[in-house]
Amino acid sequence: xxxxxxxxxxxxxxxxxxxxxxxxxxxxxxxxxxxxxxxxxxxxxxxxxxxxxxxxxxxxxxxxxxxxxxxxxxxxxxxxxxxxxxxxxxxxxxxxxxxxxxxxxxxxxxxxxxxxxxxxxxxxxxxxxxxx
Amino acid sequence: xxxxxxxxxxxxxxxxxxxxxxxxxxxxxxxxxxxxxxxxxxxxxxxxxxxxxxxxxxxxxxxxxxxxxxxxxxxxxxxxxxxxxxxxxxxxxxxxxxxxxxxxxxxxxxxxxxxxxxxxxxxxxxxxxxxx
DNA sequence: CGGGATCCAGCCTGATACTG
DNA sequence: CAGTATCAGGCTGGATCCCG
Numbered sequence: 001x002x003x004x005x006x007x008x009x010x011x012x013x014x015x016x017x018x019x020x021x022x023x024x025x026x027x028x029x030x031x032x033x034x035x036x037x038x039x040x041x042x043x044x045x046x047x048x049x050x051x052x053x054x055x056x057x058x059x060x061x062x063x064x065x066x067x068x069x070x071x072x073x074x075x076x077x078x079x080x081x082x083x084x085x086x087x088x089x090x091x092x093x094x095x096x097x098x099x100x101x102x103x104x105x106x107x108x109x110x111x112x113x114x115x116x117x118x119x120x121x122x123x124x125x126x127x128x129x130x131x132x
Numbered sequence: 133x134x135x136x137x138x139x140x141x142x143x144x145x146x147x148x149x150x151x152x153x154x155x156x157x158x159x160x161x162x163x164x165x166x167x168x169x170x171x172x173x174x175x176x177x178x179x180x181x182x183x184x185x186x187x188x189x190x191x192x193x194x195x196x197x198x199x200x201x202x203x204x205x206x207x208x209x210x211x212x213x214x215x216x217x218x219x220x221x222x223x224x225x226x227x228x229x230x231x232x233x234x235x236x237x238x239x240x241x242x243x244x245x246x247x248x249x250x251x252x253x254x255x256x257x258x259x260x261x262x263x264x
Numbered sequence: 265c266g267g268g269a270t271c272c273a274g275c276c277t278g279a280t281a282c283t284g
Numbered sequence: 285c286a287g288t289a290t291c292a293g294g295c296t297g298g299a300t301c302c303c304g
Contacts, residue, residue, distance in 0.1 A: 071249025107154035117203025
């Protein structure tokens, strides 16, 4: 399953790495949250703003533009009054959503394990500091 | 498949979201690259530094500490001379690697589609700007 | 409603130098 | 070899104001 992984990390033949690119794109603070939300279905700007907890208007706009530029999100403008814009995932976006959802599920399933590890680690370092 | 996703985005009952936590943890510039590299097997600090293209010594240390604190990476010190430290994925880290690898594969498979979308988008916006 | 533009603070990061 | 410490700068992202 890991065949081909080797070349992702350091590629002597090219300065670019597709994984790096992906991370630079959706590794920001909000992209994944927006994609996950749009995975539920088409949604308007204002609805997204309310749905994605903590995001600012500016960052939602910026994030949506980036996702649109990457072909992950489709933007449709309705010439109504007041103006209305609907966002939805493209097929490409849906294909990515599958993997993001898997990652999200992992996060939920292993939440407690990570917290235990963190507790154990901080206890260990605190002890080491005490002995200094 | 998406059952339960709803609560990830906005949770009125708690300020924390496991997905947000995961992203804050491994959504940084280097964590994913290091995990992917360690997916190949145990590796020493200096070897990792050479393998992960572009990372600085400082950031490798910081990244490894964080991954260790989260229980994703195991650190083993050998009391030799000169000192030697080996890093490897924990079972938890391996379970995450599976999904990260899937994401990395997605990135490679859809690289061209994303680039086409970007080209189309920039052409579209350039045209719109021209008409201003 | 759905944005665009601007300003600005904070954090992340890289470079560099030093230690055991 | 495997770190730690310090510092400076760039970029991310939040707040705010304005427009169609």
